[in-house]
Amino acid sequence: MASAGGAxxxxxxxxxxxxxxxxxxxxxxRNCLKEPFKAEAISRERVHFSLSKWVDGKxxxxxxxxxxxxx
Amino acid sequence: MAMAALxxxxxxxxxPLLSSPIRSSLISHSQEQAPNGVRSISTQVVRNRMKSVKNxxxxxxxxxxxxxxxxxxxxxxAENSRGLWQPFTALLGDSPSVNVKKSVIVTxxxxxxxxxxxxxxxxxxxxILHKLSSGPEKETKYVILGEKAKAQLIRDSKDDISLSxxxxxxxxxxxxxxxxxxxxxxxxxxxxxxxxxxxxFHSVVQFMPTVSTVLSPEIVEREAEAGGKLGELDSYxxxxxxxxxxxxxxxxxxxxxxxxxxxxxENACSEQGARMSAMDSSSRxxxxxxxxxxxxxxxxxxxxxxxxxxxxxxxxxALEG
Numbered sequence: 001m002a003s004a005g006g007a008x009x010x011x012x013x014x015x016x017x018x019x020x021x022x023x024x025x026x027x028x029x030r031n032c033l034k035e036p037f038k039a040e041a042i043s044r045e046r047v048h049f050s051l052s053k054w055v056d057g058k059x060x061x062x063x064x065x066x067x068x069x070x071x
Numbered sequence: 072m073a074m075a076a077l078x079x080x081x082x083x084x085x086x087p088l089l090s091s092p093i094r095s096s097l098i099s100h101s102q103e104q105a106p107n108g109v110r111s112i113s114t115q116v117v118r119n120r121m122k123s124v125k126n127x128x129x130x131x132x133x134x135x136x137x138x139x140x141x142x143x144x145x146x147x148x149a150e151n152s153r154g155l156w157q158p159f160t161a162l163l164g165d166s167p168s169v170n171v172k173k174s175v176i177v178t179x180x181x182x183x184x185x186x187x188x189x190x191x192x193x194x195x196x197x198x199i200l201h202k203l204s205s206g207p208e209k210e211t212k213y214v215i216l217g218e219k220a221k222a223q224l225i226r227d228s229k230d231d232i233s234l235s236x237x238x239x240x241x242x243x244x245x246x247x248x249x250x251x252x253x254x255x256x257x258x259x260x261x262x263x264x265x266x267x268x269x270x271x272f273h274s275v276v277q278f279m280p281t282v283s284t285v286l287s288p289e290i291v292e293r294e295a296e297a298g299g300k301l302g303e304l305d306s307y308x309x310x311x312x313x314x315x316x317x318x319x320x321x322x323x324x325x326x327x328x329x330x331x332x333x334x335x336x337e338n339a340c341s342e343q344g345a346r347m348s349a350m351d352s353s354s355r356x357x358x359x360x361x362x363x364x365x366x367x368x369x370x371x372x373x374x375x376x377x378x379x380x381x382x383x384x385x386x387x388x389a390l391e392g
Contacts, residue, residue, distance in 0.1 A: 018321040019254040019328045023247060045247035050238045051255055057229040062237070065251060 114375075117368045121361060128357035134185070135350035142275070142343035148244070149272055149336040155329040156283070163291065163326065164301060167284050171263035174204040174211045175233070177256070177331065179269035179338040180220035182237055187345035189270045189278055189338070190219040196280045197268045201228065204266075214256055216335065233260050244339060246332055253328035263287050265327060269334035270341035276348050278341040283334065285327045288319040 011021045030041045052062035178197040180190040197213065197220070205211045212233040215221045221235050236252060265285040270278040286294065292315075295301040309318055 012317070017254055017257055018324040019250045019257070022325065023250055023254075026247070044243075045245050046242045047248045047251050048238060048241045049236050049248065049252055051234060051236045051252075053234055053259065054229070054232040057232070059232075059235060064238075065255070 114368055114371050117364055117371065121364045121368065124357050124361050124364065128354050128361065131350045131354045131357060135347055135354060138343045138347040138350060142340065142347060145244070145336065145340045145343060146272070149333070149340040152333045152336045156326075156333050159322075159326045159329060162304075163286070163322070165284055166286065166294065166301075167266070167282050169264055169284065169286060169290065169294065171204075171286075171290055172209055173261055173263045174200075174209070175214055175260050175262040175265050176200050176204075176211065177214045177265055177267040177334075178216065178220045178224070179267065179334050180215070180217035181338070181342040182218040182240060183342075184219060185346060185349060186342045187349040189341050189345045190217070191223065192278070192280045193268050193270055193338070194220050194223045196282065197224070198228075200266055200268065200282065201231070212260060214260060239335065240339060244332075244336055246328075249332040249335055250328040253324075253331045256331075257324060257327065263290050267330055267334045269338040270345075272337045272340040272344060275344040278345065281334075281337075283330045285323060285330060288316060288323050291319050291323065292316070 016024075030045070031038065033041055046066075048064075048066040050062040050064040052059045054060070176197050178193055180193055184190075201211050201213070211231065213224060213228065213231050214233060215224060215235040216237075216239060218237050221232075221237070224232060234256060236256075239248070239252070242248070264287065267283045267285070269281055269283075271281040273279055291301060291304075295304045304315075309315060
């Protein structure tokens with residue numbers, strides 16, 4: 001825990017939030033699993049949604065996030 | 072048997088009276104043809120309606136089954152995810168009445184309809200919150216999850232929408248997805264307090280519209296100085312080289328993603344439950360309707376048979392006499 005605490009300012013300086021940071025850590029842990037469990041764990045955590053920003057009461061073109069490795 | 076033959080006979084006389092294309096399109100698939108209002112009353116319309124009601128009932132029954140099986144899968148996940156926000160509420164408390172300048176209302180709804188009133192409930196609560204938290208020098212924005220709340224809020228408050236997110240439930244809901252989403256929300260809106268509105272799942276027929284409040288680290292610090300529940304934060308020892316502000320920021324971010332995860336799951340669970348009960352009652356309604364239609368149909372049929380019989384008998388007696 002202490003070593004992770006020491007690294008905190010660096011990931012914050014890189015523009016990451018705690019959520020991104022913990023997601024990257026979680027992905028690392030998931031990749032440490034042995035094979036049948038690893039594929040299962042990775043396929044379970046799939047990201048897909050479409051997000052659109054609104055400017056002046058109108059939606060902009062939605063961006064679709066659907067790659068699990070993209071953070 | 073003889074009667075049926077006679078009736079068919081009568082029909083043959085009646086045929087030229089009807090324009091053939093309409094007639095063939097109307098009754099091409101039925102065996103027991105009835106000409107439209109010539110000698111007997113047509114049962115065609117009633118029969119068609121019975122058929123369509125029966126089909127609708129089949130569909131609603133199937134949808135109920137689907138919703139029930141989805142509900143079972145998602146209910147355990149929703150109940151397990153409650154363990155994620157409970158420690159946060161124990162630590163930071165939930166302060167829905169906090170007075171801040173920039174509030175963001177995160178309305179959780181579903182992408183699909185036919186699930187009772189859960190979407191209107193969360194939209195209603197969001198509107199009330201918006202009214203409560205807006206005022207001079209205050210800014211309140213909406214972040215909308217799901218297609219249905221967007222469709223409702225776009226009508227009267229489209230200027231206050233800052234983000235809308237859809238297609239969340241394409242894959243089974245999972246934490247990575249919701250946390251990436253939470254991350255995107257945090258990056259795109261400025262907030263002092265996030266208010267997440269969702270339907271909390273109690274039972275298949277009971278959902279509580281719920282508001283969870285996530286405060287920004289500055290507000291947490293301000294509230295902590297004011298005392299109360301948050302005043303106890305100082306009694307915690309902080310490990311490592313971090314300052315209290317950093318820890319609070321991390322906590323606020325993580326709290327938001329956890330609460331959002333729980334909210335999304337609870338809402339999905341409520342959605343399936345509401346859909347199940349809605350589909351159950353609509354199957355029942357379809358059954359009632361079918362009963363009524365069957366009664367009408369049988370009555371009309373009997374009436375026409377009686378009429379025909381009377382005609383035949385009186386015709387025969389006229390010949391005899």
